[in-house]
Amino acid sequence: MTSRIAFQGEPGAYSHEACLAARPDMDPMPCESFEEVIAAVRGGTADQAMLPIENTTYGRVADIHRLLPESGLHILDEAFVRVRISLLGLPGAKVDDIKTVRAHLVLIPQSAAFLKSHGIRGVSAADSAGAAAKLARTKAEGEGVLASALAAEIYGLDVLAEDVEDHGHNTTRFVIMGREADHRRRGDHGMMTTFVFEVRNIPAALYKAMGGFATNGVNMTKLESYMVDGSFTATRFYADIEGHPDDHPVQLALEELAYFTSSLDILGVYPRDPARD
Numbered sequence: 001m002t003s004r005i006a007f008q009g010e011p012g013a014y015s016h017e018a019c020l021a022a023r024p025d026m027d028p029m030p031c032e033s034f035e036e037v038i039a040a041v042r043g044g045t046a047d048q049a050m051l052p053i054e055n056t057t058y059g060r061v062a063d064i065h066r067l068l069p070e071s072g073l074h075i076l077d078e079a080f081v082r083v084r085i086s087l088l089g090l091p092g093a094k095v096d097d098i099k100t101v102r103a104h105l106v107l108i109p110q111s112a113a114f115l116k117s118h119g120i121r122g123v124s125a126a127d128s129a130g131a132a133a134k135l136a137r138t139k140a141e142g143e144g145v146l147a148s149a150l151a152a153e154i155y156g157l158d159v160l161a162e163d164v165e166d167h168g169h170n171t172t173r174f175v176i177m178g179r180e181a182d183h184r185r186r187g188d189h190g191m192m193t194t195f196v197f198e199v200r201n202i203p204a205a206l207y208k209a210m211g212g213f214a215t216n217g218v219n220m221t222k223l224e225s226y227m228v229d230g231s232f233t234a235t236r237f238y239a240d241i242e243g244h245p246d247d248h249p250v251q252l253a254l255e256e257l258a259y260f261t262s263s264l265d266i267l268g269v270y271p272r273d274p275a276r277d
Helices: 014-022 034-042 064-070 112-117 128-138 149-155 205-215 248-259
Strands: 004-008 027-031 048-055 074-082 086-089 100-104 121-125 143-147 158-161 171-178 191-199 220-228 231-242 261-271
Touching: 004 014, 004 034, 014 027, 014 048, 014 074, 014 149, 014 171, 027 034, 034 048, 034 064, 034 171, 048 064, 064 191, 064 220, 064 231, 064 261, 086 128, 086 149, 100 128, 121 128, 128 143, 128 149, 143 149, 149 158, 171 261, 191 205, 205 220, 205 248, 248 261
Parallel strands: 004 027, 004 048, 074 261, 100 121, 100 143
Antiparallel strands: 048 171, 074 171, 086 143, 086 158, 191 231, 191 261, 220 231
């Protein structure tokens, strides 16, 4: 039986594209929400989850940092997917025929220059692939969709223009999560460790907690804060570092971090993706 990897969105979503690229041997399984993706893996309906973390253009994916620590899952791998936005239309349509486009809210400003140059008005949709599916059903004239070329293939639409995004670096980082952690692996391009922590309520706790990474030469590639349970006084930090917890410098840094924290939870230890270079 083929294993399944769950993703949020309709078939043809960029998360679907990430599944095909990173896990070509697994069957992609669409879900309506991130919560459903996590539940599918925890309940055994799916074997792994593909979850977007951040995008080079619009930053952190909303709510994902809150969901990961509570998911009960572990990060197994990371994947970087270049987001190529295409203008899709009904078969036979031309760019000049399109008056409005529907797309996920984040795609419209990413393609602002293209839309302005062609006099096209953007209308937000809950899901770009879902908008493509709807256009294929309604066959609304003068309407297009901003989505992936994969969505065009799935729903029988034409790609009227490719790479319409304003910035050529538009990339989304995903994490692949599963029920069981695997800390035995060693990647050809190094390892990454992701964790969340809360500092103790003492002066300069965060400054002191971070000192161990600097003194032990451990590179921290990400550090973000976010509120816990809607409180302005309770702050949780999400961090990515290069290295494995069994590496001596990382061991020393994490030991020093633990002294100044009230909680520390490692979410994943996984191979460093060469796309980071």
